Amino acid sequence: MQRITYRVKVSAQGAKRRISYLLRPSKRLLNTKSNLVTSVNPVTSSRFARTKKLAQVSSIALLSLPAESFTTMDSQVPTYDHVMLENTLTIAAVPGDSTYFATDGFQHGFGYDLVRTYADELGVDVNLKAYASEKAALRAVKSGNADMALTTASTQLKSQLNLSSVNVSCGYDASLTKNGLHPKVSWTFNSANDPLSQKASYFLCDSIKLENTQKLAAFYNQNLLKDAYSQDHFQRTLTEKLPDYQSSFEEQARNYNHDWELLVAMGYQESHLDANAVSPTGVRGLMMLTNNTAKAMGVSDRVDPYQSIGGGARYLEQMKSDFADVPKTDRIWFALAGYNMGPNAVKSIQRKLRAQGIDDKSWANIYAYLAENRASNSRYGQAMHYVSNIRSYLETIKTQTV
Structure with a gap:
């Protein structure tokens, strides 16, 4: 030997x-x-x-x-070397609640965010190609039209095509199922011997990365509207109340360059679209503005739906401007967190991450910090749920599943 x-x-x-x-x-x-x-x-x-x-x-x-x-004389260049030479990681993916979501300019998702983190570690860009079926996505990898696939395909299907895969949970399937995600989300490669596949396995199964994957799964929790009561309440609110305010949401969204359905998701999170809502802390109206925020945004009557929606839209635009250096894919989450807990609180977390050599412009890292420290700061837990809930409401509205 x-x-x-x-x-x-x-x-x-x-x-x-x-x-x-x-x-x-x-x-x-x-x-x-x-x-x-x-x-x-x-x-x-x-x-x-x-x-x-x-x-x-x-x-x-x-x-x-x-x-x-x-x-052998017909050895081909490994996919890893091709990726590094082209400076691009091409992904064949099938849309889904556990892989990626892309509608009206919103592109995110549990599996997609993990891929972006892996690409960042390699120092390359991501090129995502959408496929209608898992078999088509896997065939793209087999034919060389994609470097890897992001799917929930069965082991049998991957074996039929003689492909190798890595489960993103690295065997800890319960961390996905408890958040309503598919337990077999995987990355699939042409060969297990290719450095791209080997590095992916090390990346996903590293103890620190694995812990962050589990926290990211919590952000993409799909259980929020799974029970009958929540589904019914959400559907009734959108059916009975939204028609009264939809034109205001659409107009104010145009005024401040937002997606109007995002503002609806925020309104549902804030007040369940109740224009007369009042909290014990004094915030009021459909978008639950504080008195100081209302004045700063030019809102004279917080319970006026049009003014309230306009004040919320203007403040959200300000938050997006405050985090203009964050990549567009993650910027909306930063802006929503700033809307909820104040931009300075988010920037303080960013400074702490930078001091540790951690990418402070990645929402996955911000969310992980909030999760790790929420016991010592209740605002962190509130921000986590605030952003995660709005993401879930937005996806539901976009996909019209209610």
């Missing part, structure tokens, strides 16, 4: 030396007079440089393959 291992290492080292030798300029060219060197066609030089780069990538790819691959 030791002898076999040694031969593989020698073969790998030999391959690397041979490729390096081939890429090395010949001594004859190095000794050529300078006037001949400067006369080389720039296009030819550029082509040679690109060919050399591809050869270097290919040499890395060959050396990263399993030992038996050195005996």
